[in-house]
Amino acid sequence: MTTQAMEEARNWLARQGVSQxxxxxxxxxxxxxxLTAGQVAHSFAGDVFNDDELDPAGQVRLAFGLLDVLDEYWVTCEIRMAHLSTDGPLPADALWDGYRRRLEADRDAEAVTYSLWVDWFEDRATVETAFGEVLGHDVDRVVAEGSEAQLRRAGRVLDCSGPVPWPVKATAYDTAVRHPALHPALFRGLLAGYHDVYGDLEPAAAPALLERLRLPAGTAHVEELRFVLAAGHANHRREPGAWDEAVRVCS
Known part of the structure; x- marks a missing residue:
């Protein structure tokens, strides 16, 4: 994410006759x-990938610049649709560098993390590649020597990693637990892995990981999650009453 990318996006919108x-x-x-930012995103974001003056990598960079300017989830939808279209895939370096940069940026990243969660991570055809690109491939380096920005990225990815299949995320989880600053995000990933419709936990491994976390006093739902995992439950949807029982027992 750069000022230059935002400026290029604003200039491109101006050429489409749109200004802030x-x-x-x-x-x-x-x-x-x-017009709202959402209306601009729905009307123009897809056109980026029809701009013949840009090569595919340039189109990706411009799309991410639009995301920076508009801060609208729909821009990420257009990026993904272009990637999965008959003209795709998009250049991997530009695509995943765009995600990593925005995950590391010291500003709100809700559109990006929501995109990862509901689109890339819930889709079994894309989750392994996506998770690897935004964290899995370099988690060892991030934990060992990561900058504040890299740790911010790791925390955000772990936060929305609930739908990632356990075999895909297990190594990253085991590595991330070595850095105490990532423990709250790991817990939220575990909690989402239990509650999310597409969540995935391994009942035999998740409790051991949970016990290694050092969480702030008063962190909500720790005991409830420990209770359902100890009972062998992997996901809320498979045994809807298990969480209610945990709440009764642990309250």
Missing amino acids: VAGGWVSAAAPDQL
């Missing part, structure tokens, strides 16, 4: 109609 004003955006086609 106080309170929103306007199009030259209807200058009296105020």
Whole structure:
């Protein structure tokens, strides 16, 4: 994420007749109609991948620049659709560098983490590649010598890793647990692995990992998660009443 990328995105939008004003955006086609960032994203983000003046890597970089400017999840949807289209895949270096940079940035990354969670991680056809690219391939280095930005990326990925299949994330979890700063994010990943519809935990391994976490006093749902895992439950959907029982027992 750079100021240059945002500037290039604004310039590209201007060439489409779209500019930012106080309170929103306007199009030259209807200058009296105020547009939201979401409307701009839905109307124009997909056009990036039809811009013949840019090579595929340039299109990806421009799309991420639009994401920086608009901060709209729909931009990530257009990126993914372009990647999976008949004209795809997108250049892997540009695609995953774009995700990593925004996961490391010291600003809100909700659109990016939501994209990873519900699109890339819930899709069994893309989850292994996606998780590896945003964390799995370099988790050893991040834990051993990672910068503040890299640890921020790791925490954000772990936070939304609930749907990632256990065999895909197990090594990364075992590595990340060595860094105490990542323990709260690991716990949230475990908790989501239990509650998310597509969540995945290994009942034999997850309890051992949970016991290694050093969490802030008062962290909610630790005892409940320990209870359901000890009972052999891997996911809320398979035994809906198990969590309610845990709440009763642990309250």
